[in-house]
Amino acid sequence: MEFKDHQAIYLQIAESVCEKILNGIWKEEDRIPSVRELGTTLGVNPNTVARTYEHLQQREIIYNKRGIGFFVTPGARREILTSQRKQFLQEELPGFFKKLDLLGITIKEIEDFYNKHTQ
Amino acid sequence: MEFKDHQAIYLQIAESVCEKILNGIWKEEDRIPSVRELGTTLGVNPNTVARTYEHLQQREIIYNKRGIGFFVTPGARREILTSQRKQFLQEELPGFFKKLDLLGITIKEIEDFYNKHTQ
Amino acid sequence: MEFKDHQAIYLQIAESVCEKILNGIWKEEDRIPSVRELGTTLGVNPNTVARTYEHLQQREIIYNKRGIGFFVTPGARREILTSQRKQFLQEELPGFFKKLDLLGITIKEIEDFYNKHTQ
Amino acid sequence: MEFKDHQAIYLQIAESVCEKILNGIWKEEDRIPSVRELGTTLGVNPNTVARTYEHLQQREIIYNKRGIGFFVTPGARREILTSQRKQFLQEELPGFFKKLDLLGITIKEIEDFYNKHTQ
DNA sequence: GTGGTCTAGACCACC
DNA sequence: GTGGTCTAGACCACA
Numbered sequence: 175m176e177f178k179d180h181q182a183i184y185l186q187i188a189e190s191v192c193e194k195i196l197n198g199i200w201k202e203e204d205r206i207p208s209v210r211e212l213g214t215t216l217g218v219n220p221n222t223v224a225r226t227y228e229h230l231q232q233r234e235i236i237y238n239k240r241g242i243g244f245f246v247t248p249g250a251r252r253e254i255l256t257s258q259r260k261q262f263l264q265e266e267l268p269g270f271f272k273k274l275d276l277l278g279i280t281i282k283e284i285e286d287f288y289n290k291h292t293q
Numbered sequence: 294m295e296f297k298d299h300q301a302i303y304l305q306i307a308e309s310v311c312e313k314i315l316n317g318i319w320k321e322e323d324r325i326p327s328v329r330e331l332g333t334t335l336g337v338n339p340n341t342v343a344r345t346y347e348h349l350q351q352r353e354i355i356y357n358k359r360g361i362g363f364f365v366t367p368g369a370r371r372e373i374l375t376s377q378r379k380q381f382l383q384e385e386l387p388g389f390f391k392k393l394d395l396l397g398i399t400i401k402e403i404e405d406f407y408n409k410h411t412q
Numbered sequence: 413m414e415f416k417d418h419q420a421i422y423l424q425i426a427e428s429v430c431e432k433i434l435n436g437i438w439k440e441e442d443r444i445p446s447v448r449e450l451g452t453t454l455g456v457n458p459n460t461v462a463r464t465y466e467h468l469q470q471r472e473i474i475y476n477k478r479g480i481g482f483f484v485t486p487g488a489r490r491e492i493l494t495s496q497r498k499q500f501l502q503e504e505l506p507g508f509f510k511k512l513d514l515l516g517i518t519i520k521e522i523e524d525f526y527n528k529h530t531q
Numbered sequence: 532m533e534f535k536d537h538q539a540i541y542l543q544i545a546e547s548v549c550e551k552i553l554n555g556i557w558k559e560e561d562r563i564p565s566v567r568e569l570g571t572t573l574g575v576n577p578n579t580v581a582r583t584y585e586h587l588q589q590r591e592i593i594y595n596k597r598g599i600g601f602f603v604t605p606g607a608r609r610e611i612l613t614s615q616r617k618q619f620l621q622e623e624l625p626g627f628f629k630k631l632d633l634l635g636i637t638i639k640e641i642e643d644f645y646n647k648h649t650q
Numbered sequence: 651g652t653g654g655t656c657t658a659g660a661c662c663a664c665c
Numbered sequence: 666g667t668g669g670t671c672t673a674g675a676c677c678a679c680a
Contacts, residue, residue, distance in 0.1 A: 241457075268410070288400045
């Protein structure tokens, strides 16, 4: 996996985990790969994955069974959805609209782009 | 002024400068505040503002008259517009659309939000 | 059974065993459940219970008859009482008092809580 | 500084920081030592201190000014007090009382110990 | 100077 | 096998 430079790797991994849960690839109560396993898969130090998991555990998206591994928390999908929607609507969208105005782009143009994009 | 955590302060200042130019608050060939002046205004180390100006100077949005100060480059407004439009359409929009899909938000909802937002 | 995160599971099980002996639920010379039995009861790996029993055996609180099972050692109750009292008075209590001071809680309040608690 | 074995060093450091704040040694809005500084003071790797600070930052007990250092959050003292009191009353005290009963220690004896202890 | 991140490697307790 | 912690050392962006 390739990582972008402007964001910490452990956060990019966290996002990819969330996506997997949102997409239903990892379901609730599923065991997810061990830190070592995912580390070698991604070509990353296990410590970095451990940091990702610690972060996700604090957000109650995954939980740990000692000596066994990490599991997807029941309700994780809903939790991710609501928190990301909230973050999106409250933080990103206002800046997005502001930028539209500043750059003189209409919402109609965005719509057209979207339709082209999803065709 | 308050700064967000996820972006370098000098870049956030740069954005606010660009906004002022886009809005016509600072017109082309206008002198903009000195590094020290803006620094105290914003409650920020002058070095940080210096970095902002250096950054904007490289992008040819402002230029320096030695011993006098910084000035808005002729054509700066157009330059900002085109570069930001390009950056916006090529880099932000795809991620924006992807997020919409992931969060199950329709482009229609965005439109509604926009209309409410600008009323 | 649910386990807390801050202490090893096998020690939490050991405590519950000691409690049962203190309460007289398991009397001296009684046979206690097999490793496998208790493991499934608690939803825990038998190895973990084995570790608990090994630990208690070392403290001479239980003993093993090969091929038959584990039994409560004669005098176990007294042994648990004295060792735990010692540990409690020497190690827990000082930290407990220190915390009271730090949090501004008086011994009087503790007494009141206790009386409410045991009513 | 010496550390006990049964708890992670970074958590023990966190506790000592909280104590300093509770005791008023570090007041709100004060700058606390840099990770390197405190690391060498305690004879500990700077990474470990960094982990402590990250942990305390998440609990909003300290905050970071980029490139400058960590500062005690306004209201940190109150925050620590309430969270620790809550933790103490809800989690520790019930177990404490339970142990008293099991060990046959009366609340009166505790009081006597306390008075001896604080003389 | 500051903190943030990452790697490599180690040791540990636990299951 | 699992994760948790710590160290040493490095590089980076930032103020």
